[in-house]
Amino acid sequence: MLYRHFVIILVFAVFLVHCAEWRYHNNTDLELFLKNFNQSTKSGIATKLYSIGKSRKGNDLWVLQLTATKKRKTGIPNIKLIGTIHGNEPVGREIILHFMEFLRDGYGSDPVVTWLLDNTRIHFLPNMNPDGFALSHENMCDGEHVRNNGLGGKDLNRNFPDFYHKNRIPEEPETKAVKKWLEDVPFILSAALHGGAMVVNYPFDTVKESTSDMENPPSLTPDHDVFVHLAQVYSQNHPTMHKGDSCSDSKFEGGIVNGAVWYPIIGGMQDYNYAFHGCMELTLEISCCKYPAASELPKLWQDNKMALLKYCLEALRGxxxxxxxxxxxxxxxxxxxxxxxxxxxxxxxxxxxxxxxxxxxxxxxxxxxxxxxxxxxxxxxxxxxxxxxxxxxxxxxxxxxxxxxxxxxxxxxxxxxxxxxxxxxxxxxxxxxxxxxxxxxxDHQPPTPASLITPLEKSSSTVHQNYIFYVSLVIFLLL
The missing domain is CATH 2.60.40.1120 (Carboxypeptidase-like, regulatory domain)
Incomplete structure (x- = not known):
């Protein structure tokens, strides 16, 4: 009898590690989750787990690639989704884990998911800043404490080469790893998931010349029309973001904002992606609290699920x-x-x-x-x-x-x-x-903004049913 109870507990432990729970995975659990996910793929789907480098304290920066494309094909666009660039903003890492499962479980049954995986390669880096995350804790809703990559570290979203200015901040190991990643993989679309606001931030974050004006002027890219369209696709497919007032302390028209208008920075990752590698990246601020209670994760996932799916589909427009x-x-x-x-x-x-x-x-x-x-x-x-x-x-x-x-x-x-x-x-x-x-x-002058396109319609899918059935069957047989 004791043996049976031990087996049941073990089965549940495997199930909980394998499936993304509604909790924050620590660095060890997240690595185990990715390794288990890589070994349990669905028919027709190929996965690849690889590390792009190590953090300041030697933690691997794990990436999981997910696709259903044939190995042959040229012209397959590469997408990347990045979480936890700031250690105290971990909602994105959990949303990414659930999005991975959503895509895997929906393949073959959800036509939108199937089309996406049949025609793209998606690379997930849920934990860009493992050192900073290890120092953070739940219910830290604001402030800059432990946003950097560990004690004495740097803000990784100020650490990249800048389009207009020389960035004099020495590059951190995590920054160098992402730069090398971009050299190795020709990404076309990207998103970095943040917390602390509810808005889509699009390039440029940097400005050619600083101003003393109370309101910052926009700093627009030559592809301003595309960036605004991408931002609107995400915002309009989010149930509240598009209203622009999801968080009490800020208002954003349509739920989108030019980075420089919000607050200019030097060395931002999304600017680097676009200006140096031609990859269009947005910064997705997806929770008013930087590190909300884990009990809020189910709603945050439901709010962002369709927006992420529709956003990734935009890699096929061009x-x-x-x-x-x-x-x-x-x-x-x-x-x-x-x-x-x-x-x-x-x-x-x-x-x-x-x-x-x-x-x-x-x-x-x-x-x-x-x-x-x-x-x-x-x-x-x-x-x-x-x-x-x-x-x-x-x-x-x-x-x-x-x-x-x-x-x-x-x-x-x-x-x-x-x-x-x-x-x-x-x-x-x-x-x-x-x-x-x-x-x-x-002279780096961007063109006049072009017209926009209406976002796509919504769809839905289910997840985890196969794993729940499997665990239930094992427990029934053992009792």
Whole structure:
């Protein structure tokens, strides 16, 4: 009898570690949860657990990748979700764990979840600041105590290279790990989950010049239209955030705000993602209290579940493609690309691939690579109410050593859309860019904000039923 009770307790222990409870997982439990999740995947889903580095005190920064895409495919966008950049704001880490389970359990039954996992790779870093979290505790609703990465540490959200200014704060190990991560994986969409407010903060956080005005002027990116759209998708799919007054001490129109308007900072992570790597990241403030009681987690999860799902789907709205040598068909890495009218460049990956989030419309893509003639590619991003799809291009670059008087324009191939291609050999000098990826002649001035798109409709799914049934069956057989 005693043996049976021991087995029942053991089964429950395995179940509770494996499934995200409504509690705050300490660093050890969180690592065990991720390892168990990685070993218990659903048919059709592939997971990968890896560490991007170590914290100041030597704790691993674990990432769980989740996807149902085939290994073959090019053009698969990478998404990342990050929690606990501030040690005293841990709601995000728990929301991320439940979102992982929601996606896994909904695959194959929920059409929206299935579409997302079939067409993206999602990387979850729930615990960017394990050292700071270890020093924090529940019901710390405000203040900056233990937000840094341990005693004597730094604020990790002020620790990245800045777009406009030199950041003189020495980089912490966690910052270096995230920077290397961005070099290794060509992310297109990202979100960092914070606490202490209820609003979506979009770039830029930094400002070109400080001002003494009582109200801070906006600091807008060349992709302001896309960032506002992304922020609205999240806010509008949250039951209260879009009202703008969820927390008593602040009001945000539509539940979104430009970072610099709220309060300017230097060295923010979302600015670094965009300006240095072409990844569009938002800061999601998802709880009025920085570290609320664990009893509030179920409601916070329900409030953010659909918003996260709809936000991740936006990684499939825009353009992707591969840049190849027209003769050898080998990928061209580090080609420089720019969407005409947007004063920000981005680069092709080591496989010659590129991605860019764009709203529906007609565009031209300027492409240049060392040793090749420039090209201007015309394409269309279609409007999808559900199941968005990236416009897919294949761009063949003509080597500049080949005479253009006797050659013909390389045949281009596209998939999933009709695209007009032109070769701009005589359209002027190659594009010159600064180290920050900006065309200097335009002096970093962002364009006029463009129109916005209406967010998607809501859907739902269920979770954990298979595990509850399994545990119940084991207990019944043992009694």
């Amino acid at each position: 353009v992707t493609g591969q840049i190849l040598d027209s003769t050898s068909r080998k990928p061209i890495a580090k080609a420089t690309l720019r969407v005409s009218g947007k004063n920000m460049t981005f680069s092709s990956s080591k496989t010659g691939e590129f991605w860019r989030l764009l709203l529906p419309g007609n565009y031209k893509l300027e492409v240049s690579a060392e040793g090749y003639y420039n090209q201007v590619v015309s394409f269309v991003v279609k409007k999808y109410e559900t199941n968005p799809k990236l416009t897919s291009l294949k761009i063949l670059m003509l080597n500049s050593s080949i005479s253009t008087t006797s050659s013909t324009t390389p045949k281009q191939r596209t998939t999933g859309t009709t695209v007009k291609f032109t070769r701009s050999i005589t359209d002027g000098a190659p594009i010159t860019v600064s180290s920050a990826g900006v065309i200097p002649s335009e």
